[in-house]
Amino acid sequence: MMKATKDMLILDLLQLDQNIAGLLMGYGMHCIGCMLASNETIEQACMAHGIDADDLIGHINSYLEKAESEPSSV
Numbered sequence: 001m002m003k004a005t006k007d008m009l010i011l012d013l014l015q016l017d018q019n020i021a022g023l024l025m026g027y028g029m030h031c032i033g034c035m036l037a038s039n040e041t042i043e044q045a046c047m048a049h050g051i052d053a054d055d056l057i058g059h060i061n062s063y064l065e066k067a068e069s070e071p072s073s074v
Contacts, residue, residue, distance in 0.1 A: 002016050002017075002064050002068065003061055003064065004016070004020075004042065004057050004060040004061055004064065005042070005057065006041065006042050006043035006046075006053050006054075006057055007041050007042075007043060008041060008042055009038065009039060009040065009041055009042075010024075010032060010037050010038050010039075010040050010041070010042060010045055011038035011039065013042060013060070014032070014038075016064065017063075017064065017067060019063075019067075020060060020063065020064075021033075023059065023060060023063060024045075024056075027049070027051050027056055027059075028049050028051065029045055029049055029051070042056065042057065042060075
């Protein structure tokens with residue numbers, strides 16, 4: 001299973017699943033497309049936005065687990 005970690009770069013996270021962008025935006029990270037943000041770790045981005053990194057990672061990993069368990073529509 002794919003898993004997100006706090007030390008993972010935002011860019012790497014989005015390469016796992018581009019739909020995670022919507023999840024990040026839901027947490028108030030509206031600058032995920034900027035060049036600086038892509039080179040930040042999830043933990044750094046959370047600190048900059050006052051977000052609990054453990055909560056976000058838990059939410060992302062729950063999403064990834066669910067996405068992997070659902071059959072592909074392709």
